[in-house]
Amino acid sequence: MELNSYFTDFLQEIRPTDKQKEQFRAAHSELRENLNKDDVLSPIIVSDFLQGSYRRATAIRPGQGCKADVDVILVTKLSDEEFTPDEAMQKFVPFLDEHYTDSYEFQSRSIGIESKGVDLDLVITAAPSEKEIGILKSDAVTTDDSPEEVDDWRLVKSWLSRAHRVGVKSAALLLEAAREAEWKLSPLLIPDRDREKWERTHPLAQIKWTWDKNKACGGHYVNVVKALKWWRRVRHPEVKHPKGYPLEHLIGACCPDGITSLAEGVTQSLEAIVRRYESYAKVKQTPSLWDHGVPEHNVLHRVSGENFAIFLGQVADAAQIARRALDADTVGESADAWRELFGDIFAKAPGDDGDKGSGKGGYTKRTAVTSIGGGRWG
Amino acid sequence: MGIVGNEPAPSEIKTGRRALEGFEGLSILDDWKWFAGWKRWRLHLRIRISVPQGSRIPSETEWHVLAEQEYPLGSIKFFPSKQNSFSETYPHQLYNGPGTNETTWRTGELCLNTQVRKYDRYEDEPFEAEERLLWHCRRAVEWLNDAANDRLAKEGEPFELPQFPGIDKGVLVAYAEDSGSLSAWRSNEDVAGLVELFLPRAPKNLLLVKKFLSLEERELFKCDWGSYFEQERDGAELRHGIWIRMPSIPVLSPWQAPATWGEFREACRGLQVNLDPLLRKCVAKVRDGRAHLGLIGFPIPEKIGGPSSNLYWQALALPVLANGSVRGFRNSEGSHWQYDRSMLFSDNKAITWVNSENWDVGQVSTRGKLSDGIRSSSVLLIGAGAVGSALAELLVRGGVQRLLVLDSEDVQVGNLTRHTLTMEDVGAPKALGLATRLNEISPHATVVGVKGEFPPADAVTKEQVDQCGVVIDCTGSDEVVRWLDRYSWEGEKTFFSISTGVDARRIFCFAQRGRFSSLEFFRRVRPWLQLERVENRGRELPREGIGCWNPVFPARADDVWLLVSSVIAVVEDLEVLMTSNPTLTVFERVLSEGHTVGVKKSTAVGLETE
Numbered sequence: 007m008e009l010n011s012y013f014t015d016f017l018q019e020i021r022p023t024d025k026q027k028e029q030f031r032a033a034h035s036e037l038r039e040n041l042n043k044d045d046v047l048s049p050i051i052v053s054d055f056l057q058g059s060y061r062r063a064t065a066i067r068p069g070q071g072c073k074a075d076v077d078v079i080l081v082t083k084l085s086d087e088e089f090t091p092d093e094a095m096q097k098f099v100p101f102l103d104e105h106y107t108d109s110y111e112f113q114s115r116s117i118g119i120e121s122k123g124v125d126l127d128l129v130i131t132a133a134p135s136e137k138e139i140g141i142l143k144s145d146a147v148t149t150d151d152s153p154e155e156v157d158d159w160r161l162v163k164s165w166l167s168r169a170h171r172v173g174v175k176s177a178a179l180l181l182e183a184a185r186e187a188e189w190k191l192s193p194l195l196i197p198d199r200d201r202e203k204w205e206r207t208h209p210l211a212q213i214k215w216t217w218d219k220n221k222a223c224g225g226h227y228v229n230v231v232k233a234l235k236w237w238r239r240v241r242h243p244e245v246k247h248p249k250g251y252p253l254e255h256l257i258g259a260c261c262p263d264g265i266t267s268l269a270e271g272v273t274q275s276l277e278a279i280v281r282r283y284e285s286y287a288k289v290k291q292t293p294s295l296w297d298h299g300v301p302e303h304n305v306l307h308r309v310s311g312e313n314f315a316i317f318l319g320q321v322a323d324a325a326q327i328a329r330r331a332l333d334a335d336t337v338g339e340s341a342d343a344w345r346e347l348f349g350d351i352f353a354k355a356p357g358d359d360g361d362k363g364s365g366k367g368g369y370t371k372r373t374a375v376t377s378i379g380g381g382r383w384g
Numbered sequence: 385m386g387i388v389g390n391e392p393a394p395s396e397i398k399t400g401r402r403a404l405e406g407f408e409g410l411s412i413l414d415d416w417k418w419f420a421g422w423k424r425w426r427l428h429l430r431i432r433i434s435v436p437q438g439s440r441i442p443s444e445t446e447w448h449v450l451a452e453q454e455y456p457l458g459s460i461k462f463f464p465s466k467q468n469s470f471s472e473t474y475p476h477q478l479y480n481g482p483g484t485n486e487t488t489w490r491t492g493e494l495c496l497n498t499q500v501r502k503y504d505r506y507e508d509e510p511f512e513a514e515e516r517l518l519w520h521c522r523r524a525v526e527w528l529n530d531a532a533n534d535r536l537a538k539e540g541e542p543f544e545l546p547q548f549p550g551i552d553k554g555v556l557v558a559y560a561e562d563s564g565s566l567s568a569w570r571s572n573e574d575v576a577g578l579v580e581l582f583l584p585r586a587p588k589n590l591l592l593v594k595k596f597l598s599l600e601e602r603e604l605f606k607c608d609w610g611s612y613f614e615q616e617r618d619g620a621e622l623r624h625g626i627w628i629r630m631p632s633i634p635v636l637s638p639w640q641a642p643a644t645w646g647e648f649r650e651a652c653r654g655l656q657v658n659l660d661p662l663l664r665k666c667v668a669k670v671r672d673g674r675a676h677l678g679l680i681g682f683p684i685p686e687k688i689g690g691p692s693s694n695l696y697w698q699a700l701a702l703p704v705l706a707n708g709s710v711r712g713f714r715n716s717e718g719s720h721w722q723y724d725r726s727m728l729f730s731d732n733k734a735i736t737w738v739n740s741e742n743w744d745v746g747q748v749s750t751r752g753k754l755s756d757g758i759r760s761s762s763v764l765l766i767g768a769g770a771v772g773s774a775l776a777e778l779l780v781r782g783g784v785q786r787l788l789v790l791d792s793e794d795v796q797v798g799n800l801t802r803h804t805l806t807m808e809d810v811g812a813p814k815a816l817g818l819a820t821r822l823n824e825i826s827p828h829a830t831v832v833g834v835k836g837e838f839p840p841a842d843a844v845t846k847e848q849v850d851q852c853g854v855v856i857d858c859t860g861s862d863e864v865v866r867w868l869d870r871y872s873w874e875g876e877k878t879f880f881s882i883s884t885g886v887d888a889r890r891i892f893c894f895a896q897r898g899r900f901s902s903l904e905f906f907r908r909v910r911p912w913l914q915l916e917r918v919e920n921r922g923r924e925l926p927r928e929g930i931g932c933w934n935p936v937f938p939a940r941a942d943d944v945w946l947l948v949s950s951v952i953a954v955v956e957d958l959e960v961l962m963t964s965n966p967t968l969t970v971f972e973r974v975l976s977e978g979h980t981v982g983v984k985k986s987t988a989v990g991l992e993t994e
Contacts, residue, residue: 011402014415018392337406356403356514 007340008269008332012353017229017268019351020066020236022074030060030076031150033124037078044101052081052134053142056150057209058127062216063152064231064254069239073120077127079209081142081194086132086204091197094130114200132195132204141189145170147210153220153228161214162186188214193300211299212251215258222263223271230271231257233348240349242320247309255295255305269344273332276325280318287318391418397425397455400517409433410521413446421486424450428465428488429521433528440638441532445469447524448489449517456516462496462524463489473640475536476527479549481643496523537639539689545633546641548698548737557581557677557699557740558827559593560607562747566683566695568605569629574598576628576662578669579679582620584613591623591677592743593697599665610785611830612823625677626666626702631655633682633696646731663729664721671707671720677738678702699738703728745783745828754782755956761878762786764852766838768814769793770802770939771882771891772858774948775955777804780822780829782952787822787831788848790838791815802941838864839871850874855900856955857881869902878961881905882951885916888939889973891947893954896966908968943980947971950983 022030038054041047058077059065068074084094095112102110102117109120119126134142141147146160149167153159156168164182171180191211195204220227231254238249248256260278265271286293290311297303306314324347331343341355393401393416404410414428427449435443446465452458464470464480466488473480473492480492497509497520510519530536578601580594592613596605634651635641642648652659670676678700683692706713706723713719741747753759763784765776768791776787791814795805799814809817819833832848838859840846850873857864860883868879879900884891892912894905950971954960960967974982 007406009402009405011398011405011412011415015398015402353399353402356399 007334007337008267009337009340009344010267010269012341012344013229013233013268016348016352017232020232022060022065022067026067026074029122030074030124033122033126034076034078037119037121037126037128038080040105041080041101047098047101050083050097052083052139053148054078054080055142055148055209057129057213059251059254061150061152061209061213062254063154063220063228064216064235066232066235066239073123073125075125075127077116077129079194079196080128080130081134082130083133084130086195089132090202091204092199092202094132095197095199098128098130112199115196115198115205129196132197134194135192138189138191141191153217153225157221157225158184159217160184160186161188161191161210163189191299206300206303208297208299212297215298219258219261219263223261223265226265226268226271227258227261229268230261230265230275233268233272234275236349236351237324237347240351241324241347245313245317245320247313248306248317252295252305252309255297259295269328269332272347273325273328276321276328280322280325283314283318284322287315290315393418393425394453394455396513397451399513400451400455401427403514403518404521407518407521409525416451419450422450424452425455426450430468431521431525431528433525433532435532439532440472441470441528442468445528448487449520451517456511456513460517460520462494462520463487464492465489472638473546473636474531475544475546475639477639479547479641479643481549494524494527496520496527534638537688539687541688543685543688543690545684545696546635546639548641549643550734551737551739552701553739555589555591555738557591557593557679557697557738558743559679559697559740560609560744561694561697561742562744563693565605566692569681569695572604574604574629576626576666577604578666579625579627579677581623581625581677583623584620593679594622596627599669608828610823610826610828611819611832613827614830623677624670625679626670627679627681627697628659628662628666629695630657630680630682633684634680641737643734644731645729645733645735648735649731660725660729664725667702667705667724668717668721670702671705673704673707675704676702679740694742694744696742697740699740701736701738703733703736743827745785748827749783752782754779754784754952755958757958757961758854758956759783759785761853761961762788762851763854763856764788764790764849766790766855766857766864767859767861768818768833769799769858769860770941770944771860771884771948772856773804773814773818774802774945775856775858775882775951776818776822776831777825778949778952779955780825780831782956783826785826785828785830786852787819787829788852789815789818789822789831789833790836790840790845790849791818791833792835792837802939802944839867852877854878854961855880858883860884865900865902865905868900873899880955882948884939884944884947885912886920888943888947889975890916891951891971893951893969893971894966895954895960895969896964897960897962898964901966904966905968908966912970943973946973946980946983950985 034056041054042051056077057079058075060074060076065074082094084097095117098117102119106119106121111118115129117128117130119128141163144163144165145167146162146165149159151159151167158180159165160183162183164179164186166176166179166183170176191208193206193208193211196207198205216228223230234257235249235253238245238253256279257275260282261271261275262278265274283293292306292309292311292314294304295306297305309317327343327346331340331347334340334343338355341353345352345354397416401412401416404412409432411430412427413430416425416427419426429447429449430444431447432444435441446468448463448465450459450461450463466483469490471480471482471490476495478491478493478495480490483490510516527536577599578597580597581591582594583591592609593607595603595607597603630652632655634648634655636647636651640647642651649659666678679697680700681695681697684694684696685691686693705728706720708715713723758779759782761784763779763786765772765787768776768789772789772791776789780787793814794811795803795809795814795817797810800806800810805814805817805821813833813835815833815835817833819831822831823829834840834845834848836845840849855868855877857868857880865881868881876898878897879895881894881900882891890912892909894908896904951969954969970986971983972986973980974984
C-alpha cells in the first residue's frame with residue numbers, strides 16, 4: 007500500500023527542521039554578506055549562490071551529532087589563465103582570518119568553514135565568460151528557494167525569488183518568466199589544488215535537471231531521493247560509496263517519470279537500479295554516469311567495482327522489501343515492510359503490538375477490552 | 385479568523401489521520417492545518433458513497449473536520465464544505481447555513497455521537513489517538529448513507545427538534561404543556577391569539593407563560609405554577625405577546641427550521657397554513673412601539689411516528705412594529721401592516737428565535753421521580769428537624785408538589801450540622817424556612833409551612849391538615865405518636881412515623897394505612913429500642929449547652945441522610961401506601977472498623993433479610 011499519510015509524516019521527520027534550516031540560512035547568508043562587504047574581495051566577486059543538496063531539496067536532516075554541509079559557490083573575476091587554483095584561493099586568507107579565525111580549512115576543491123554550528127563549503131570559481139555575468143547575478147541563479155518551496159523556477163531573467171515577489175510588477179514578471187526561453191549556461195571552473203588545475207563543474211545544470219525531474223514526477227522525485235538517502239543512513243551506515251550526490255544522481259537516472267506517489271517512486275527506483283546495473287555488478291565493474299552539463303565527468307568515478315557490487319546487492323534486497331510493502335493488502339503488513347527499509351522513524355500501523363492489523367481499513371478490531379468508555383451519565 | 389499556520393500537527397493528530405489510510409471511499413484533500421482564529425486543526429476530506437436515484441445527497445461530498453490541539457481529547461466536528469456538498473439541513477445535524485466569509489465550510493455540523501440515537505447499537509466512543517478520528521469518520525459515512533436513503537429519522541426513535549438558527553440563549557420562555565393540555569387545545573378553534581407572560585424576580589432572564597387568550601382577549605388557558613412563582617405572579621412585571629398554532633412543525637424539507645420570514649412562509653404553505661393573515665391579525669393587537677414575543681405552537685410526539693404527546697411552543701422576538709405615523713405610509717391599520725410586511729417581515733429578514741422550554745411537571749422531572757402514588761399525594765410533614773428536612777427535600781425533588789410542614793421550633797445554629805437550611809434561616813421558624821426552600825426547588829411545588837405543634841390549634845391549619853392524604857411524623861416524639869392515634873382524622877390516610885436510633889445507627893420506618901395505631905407502633909419499635917439500650921449501656925450522650933437537660937443525639941449529616949435516603953423507597957412504595965397492615969422497616973448502617981460501609985434492611989430484631 008502507498009500509505010501516503012504515513013510517508014507525509016515520515017518526510018517531516020527526515021527533512022531538516024525549520025530551526026535547522028534557519029540555522030543554515032543564517033550561516034551561509036552571513037558568509038555571503040561578509041564576502042560582498044569585504045573591501046579586498048568584493049571588487050572581484052561576480053555572484054554567489056547556494057548549490058548542493060540544500061539547494062536541490064534533496065538534503066536529509068543531519069545525523070545525531072553531525073553538522074550539516076552547506077555548499078556555497080562564489081563566482082569570481084579571477085582569470086583561470088592568470089591564477090592557479092591555489093593562488094586564487096590564497097586571496098581569501100586575510101578575509102578568512104578576519105571573520106573565521108581558526109575555523110576554516112583549505113581542502114582540495116573548496117574552503118571548509120565552520121560557522122554557527124554549520125559546515126560551510128565555499129567553492130570559488132574562476133571568471134566566467136563576459137556574456138554570462140549578467141545571468142549569474144540574476145534571481146534565478148542566486149535564489150535560496152528550493153523545489154519544495156516554489157514550483158515555477160526557470161533559468162530566465164524575469165524569474166523572481168519568493169522574497170522579491172512583492173508589488174504590482176512582480177505578477178507581470180512571473181508571467182514573463184513562464185514564457186521566456188531558458189538560458190544555456192556554460193560550466194564554471196572550480197579549483198583542484200591537488201592536481202593544480204581548474205576543473206569544470208555545472209551546479210546550475212544539476213539544479214535545473216533536478217527541478218525539471220521533480221516536475222515530471224509530480225513533486226515526488228526530491229522526496230524519493232531523501233527517502234533513499236535515509237535508507238542508506240539507517241540500514242547501511244558504514245558504507246562509504248556511493249552516497250551523497252553520486253547516489254542522488256543514480257536515483258535520478260533510474261527513477262521513472264510520471265510516478266504518482268512516493269511509495270511508488272521508491273519501489274520503482276530501486277527496481278530500476280537493479281535492472282539496469284545488475285550486469286555491471288556481476289562483473290564487479292562500476293558503470294559510468296555522466297554529470298549534467300559536464301559530460302566528461304563520471305559521477306561514479308570514486309566508486310570501486312567491489313563497492314558497486316556490494317551496493318547493488320543492498321539495492322536488490324531493498325527493492326524486494328519495497329515491492330512487498332507496496333503490494334501488501336493490509337496497512338499492518340505494508341507499514342511493517344516500509345519500516346524494514348526506513349527504520350523506526352516510519353510510523354507503526356495501529357493495533358495491538360504483535361498484531362499485524364487484519365483490517366483493510368487500517369482499523370484493528372479490539373479483541374480484548376482495552377478501556378471501557380461511554381455509557382456513563384453524570 | 386482563518387489565519388492558517390504552517391506548524392506541523394501534533395503527533396497524536398497525525399496518528400489519527402494515518403489511521404484513515406485504506407478507508408474505502410475516503411480521501412484526504414488537504415492535510416491538517418492550524419486555524420488560529422478557530423483554535424482548531426482542520427482536515428479537508430472527501431467521502432464517496434453510492435446513493436439511490438433522486439437522492440439530494442451527492443455521491444461525493446467534501447467535509448472539513450475540526451479537531452482540537454488536545455486530540456484525542458476535545459471536540460471533533462464534521463462540517464460540510466461550501467463546495468461539493470449539500471445545502472439542506474437533515475435530522476441529526478445542526479442548522480446548515482452558508483456560514484461566514486472566513487470559513488470554507490457551512491454551519492451544518494453533524495451530530496455523530498448522540499448516545500440516544502444509536503442506543504440499541506451503542507458503541508462506546510473510543511478515546512485513543514488512532515481510533516477516535518476513524519470512529520467519527522465511520523459515523524459520518526453511516527450518517528451520509530442514512531441521509532441518502534432517508535433513514536435518519538427512524539420510527540420509534542426519540543423525536544428531536546431541528547435547531548432553530550440564531551437562537552438567542554440569553555432569554556428563556558417557559559410554559560407548561562402536556563397531553564392533557566394538548567387535548568384541550570385540540571378542542572379549541574382558535575389558531576392565533578394573545579399570550580400573557582410574567583417575569584419572576586429570579587431566575588433572571590426567565591419569562592413564564594401566564595395565560596393564553598383569544599384575539600378578542602377571551603381567556604383560553606391558564607398555566608399553573610408552584611408557590612415559588614405564584615407568590616410573585618400577581619405583582620410581577622407582565623409582558624404581552626402573540627401566539628400562532630400550526631398543525632405540525634414548520635420545517636423546510638428535510639429538517640430545516642426556518643431562518644427567515646420567507647422560509648417560514650414557505651414552511652407554513654407546506655402545512656396549508658397561510659401565515660400572513662394570521663400574523664396580521666395578531667400584530668394589530670400589539671402595535672404599541674414596544675418589543676413583543678411571539679409563540680409558535682405545534683404538536684410534537686415523544687417518538688418519531690408516534691402520536692403527538694404535547695404542544696411545543698417555539699418563541700421568537702417580534703420586531704418593534706410600526707405605529708403612529710410612519711414616513712410614506714398613512715396612519716391606519718392597513719398601512720401599518722403594509723409597512724410591517726414589506727420592511728419587518730419581508731422574505732429575506734432573519735427571524736430572531738428565542739429559547740423556550742416546556743416546564744411541565746412530566747418534563748422537568750424526567751431525571752428522577754418518585755412513584756406516582758406519592759407524587760400525587762398531598763403530604764403532611766410533622767417535624768422539620770434533621771430527618772424531616774432531609775425527607776422533605778427528597779420528596780419535593782422527587783416530584784411531590786403539595787406539602788404542609790408543621791414544626792414548632794426555630795432554627796438554631798447547632799441544627800445546621802445536619803439540616804438542609806442555612807445561616808439565613810437561623811432564628812426563624814423551621815417550618816417556614818423549609819417551605820420557602822422547598823418551593824425554590826421546583827417550579828410546581830406548593831409547600832406551606834406552619835409554625836406550630838401537632839395537633840394543630842387553629843381552624844385554618846386543621847383544615848389544611850385534613851386535606852392531606854399522607855401523614856409523615858418525623859419528630860421522634862412519643863407524645864406525637866400518641867396524638868396521631870387519638871386525633872380524629874377526616875377520611876383515610878396513610879401514616880408514616882420515621883425516626884432514627886442512637887447515633888443514627890438505625891432508622892425506624894413505621895407505616896400504616898387507614899388509622900394510626902400507637903399500640904402497633906410501640907409493639908414493633910420497642911424491641912429495637914431495647915436492643916439499642918443494651919448496645920449503648922454506659923455511654924453518656926452529649927448535651928447541648930450548659931444547663932440543658934435534653935441529650936442531643938450525636939449523628940452526622942452523612943449518617944442521617946444515608947438512612948433517610950434508604951427510607952424513601954418505603955415511602956413511595958405503592959403497596960405500603962395502600963395496605964392496612966402495619967409494618968416496620970428498619971435500615972441499619974453496616975460498620976467496619978468504625979466506618980459506614982453500607983446499609984442493610986432488617987425486619988426483625990437481630991435478624992437480617994438482605
